[in-house]
Amino acid sequence: MATGAPHLTGPIRINVAGELLSLGYALLGKLGEGASSGVFDARRLEDGRRVAVKVSRTDIPEPALVVARMQTEWNVGRGLRHPHLVGVYDGGVLSDGRAFLVMERLHGHDLLDELESKGALLPVRALQIARQTCEALQVLHRRGAVHRDVKPENVFLCADGRLPDHVKLIDLGILALPDDDPERAHETTGQFIMGTPLYLAPEQATGARPDARTDLYALGGVLYHMLAGRPPFEGDDPTEIVSRHLNAKADSLGGLLPDLPESIVKLVHHCLEKDREDRPATAQEVITAIDLCIERLAVVIGPPPSLRSAPLPELPLPGAASDWLRYSELVQRYVEAYFPGESAPPALRVSVFEVGDARQSYLKAQATADANRERADLAARDRILQRELHQRRAHHVSAALERARLRVKEASRVADENATALDAVDDAYDNELALLRALTGGEVGDANLRALAARHQSLEVVVLQRTERTAGLDAARALELAAAEQLAALRGEDLDVQRALSEGDLDEQDDGYRNEQAAARAVDHAISALRLVEQSCVRLLFEYVRFLTLPGR
Structure with missing residues (x-):
């Protein structure tokens, strides 16, 4: 890959590369582009470390809101060192008003790729992935933040020589804080509800303010997907999926997987309760339940x-x-x-x-x-x-x-x-x-x-x-x-x-x-x-x- 400034087109232009270079980061090439930002492979000049740099786009509705959210991501992640959260090393606002974040460069693939290529996972493996994800959520929740978009695409399985499934929770781009402004707490940009419909908590669909239990609902949906090979609700119409999150019960995992231990079935459906008051109250409660499930799966x-x-x-x-x-x-x-x-x-x-x-x-x-x-x-x-x-x-x-x-x-x-x-x-x-x-x-x-x-x-x-x-x-x-x-x-x-x-x-x-x-x-x-x-x-x-x-x- 070339070491000079990459050819940047569209919403991310060459002047951004120059400004980032002056801040100590040499862009090497584009890794991808999402709805609100572009992500680049880069080298930190200070020590030569490879990093990922995310830069917000301006050709989108409400770009200032994206900048505010990236600033929140920087505020929550700055200085944080945790094995299951992607590291955020630097951040700020560029001279043209765009936000940037310098993050840990990960190698591996996300959980969705794993599920699409291999199907349902063994229960003990699914539980271990869920536990690591829950550890990351616990840190965010203690810091006063709610992820709001827990989904397989944001559960990254690192190929770093450690455990086969070393999880990093990524993409904190729609973090919410409990004391957030009302317009930033739930439905925001355009007509889109913040969060992915396949794992959307009912309160997100109604515009209620999210809290830790919102993430635990989504985690329950991801765990359901890992065990059953499909999400709790699926279909081509996002509106219909959201409606089912609000009004329908997911098929019982016990019915789909008769050999699955009852403790795991209860844990998943406990997380998927419609009323958040009926769900686990904290990530620690889920971690404890997962540990008990793993214990029962251990060799007798x-x-x-x-x-x-x-x-x-x-x-x-x-x-x-x-x-x-x-x-x-x-x-x-x-x-x-x-x-x-x-x-x-x-x-x-x-x-x-x-x-x-x-x-x-x-x-x-x-x-x-x-x-x-x-x-x-x-x-x-x-x-x-x-x-x-x-x-x-x-x-x-x-x-x-x-x-x-x-x-x-x-x-x-x-x-x-x-x-x-x-x-x-x-x-x-x-x-x-x-x-x-x-x-x-x-x-x-x-x-x-x-x-x-x-x-x-x-x-x-x-x-x-x-x-x-x-x-x-x-x-x-x-x-x-x-x-x-x-x-x-x-x-x-x-x-x-x-x-x-x-x-x-x-x-x-x-x-x-x-x-x-x-x-x-x-x-x-x-x-x-x-x-x-x-x-x-x-x-x-x-x-x-x-x-x-x-x-x-």
């Missing part, structure tokens, strides 16, 4: 092994924490079954102890990581809302400034017109006085009396005109002064709001950065603790096999 431990048949349980995939925790318990139970009481050799007993100790250390480290993550999210919530308020105030002040500039310009034009007209009247006044002066200097008589009367009458007309013009000029000057004073006040307000935004940036760089670093460090510790669980399980498995295969056993 069989009878104690015999001398002729000792089981050798398969190792889990690296990084699959819940699988390793179950595995550690499984191997320990096998050891206890084969070596009851104190009959286990000392080395084997040491390995059993190490596994238990590693498991407890991991659980403690994970609890710390969860607490730090929650602390960072809740602290970010206030900063996000404050920045949203400051940005909206900045937007209103900017618009008011523009109107004030136009008012000053118009008031000055009217004042100039009145001043020019008054100058013309003054010329007429001077002329009348000159004519009157020519009639004076002689003796009083009937002839000059009549001439004086005529000139005096003309002068009175001019004086009246001058009085009117003077009043008009005074009024115009007053309006001009008022407009200038308003403009000055708005400039002061603009400085205040820009100062508030700058201070918010400093808070983000200080408190926000520290919180995210603490959360990331705690996650690193939890990962290291999980590695110890994995290693201790492998050692225990080795000792278990070694003693079972000793001569004479």
Whole structure:
């Protein structure tokens, strides 16, 4: 791929590439274009890292609304480091008014591609994908945001060498905040309801304000799709699909999949309740339910092994924490079954102890990581809302400034017109006085009396005109002064709001950065603790096999 500026056409032009280059990002080529923005492959000049840059379009209805939404996406995602949310590194507004976001460059494919190519997924795989998605939603919800468009296309399966299904929730472009303006909270651009009809919560269809349970409804729809191979409602008419979300019940998963455990069926249909009050209240509630479902799907431990048949349980995939925790318990139970009481050799007993100790250390480290993550999210919530308020105030002040500039310009034009007209009247006044002066200097008589009367009458007309013009000029000057004073006040307000935004940036760089670093460090510790669980399980498995295969056993 070429390293120079790509050929940009349509709504994204070459000047944008130049401005982004000045900000430290070299566009390499276009990755795609959506209804409201274009996405580009880019290189960050600072360190050479490949990133994705999203730039809003201007040839769409209500481009300012798209800019506001991308700013919200930047506010919510800035500085956030989470394994299941696409990273947002930078953002802002370009000189031509378009918004831009610099994001993590992902490799892989989305869940919709997976479903279209492979059909329904195995229940345990579907649950693991849903759990990771729910972890991402939990972070957004704690930060005061609602995704509003959870769908397979926005569940990205990363090909990054980690778990086979490492999920990243993407496209936060229609995020809503609970304290959002009414026009931004639900139905917005044109005639389109915000959200995808196939997974649309009933409250989105009616224009009610969304909340966390709105996302959980959509997640239930995605989980239904993964298990059944199709969405809860489908068809060619979006209006009909929306109507069914409002009025019809989805076909029972238990009827479609008789062998599916009842706990999974209940979980999915619980999320798909029409009334949000009947759904799970939080993402954590869904995560807990998913964990219970996965636990019930785990391999049931069989009878104690015999001398002729000792089981050798398969190792889990690296990084699959819940699988390793179950595995550690499984191997320990096998050891206890084969070596009851104190009959286990000392080395084997040491390995059993190490596994238990590693498991407890991991659980403690994970609890710390969860607490730090929650602390960072809740602290970010206030900063996000404050920045949203400051940005909206900045937007209103900017618009008011523009109107004030136009008012000053118009008031000055009217004042100039009145001043020019008054100058013309003054010329007429001077002329009348000159004519009157020519009639004076002689003796009083009937002839000059009549001439004086005529000139005096003309002068009175001019004086009246001058009085009117003077009043008009005074009024115009007053309006001009008022407009200038308003403009000055708005400039002061603009400085205040820009100062508030700058201070918010400093808070983000200080408190926000520290919180995210603490959360990331705690996650690193939890990962290291999980590695110890994995290693201790492998050692225990080795000792278990070694003693079972000793001569004479």
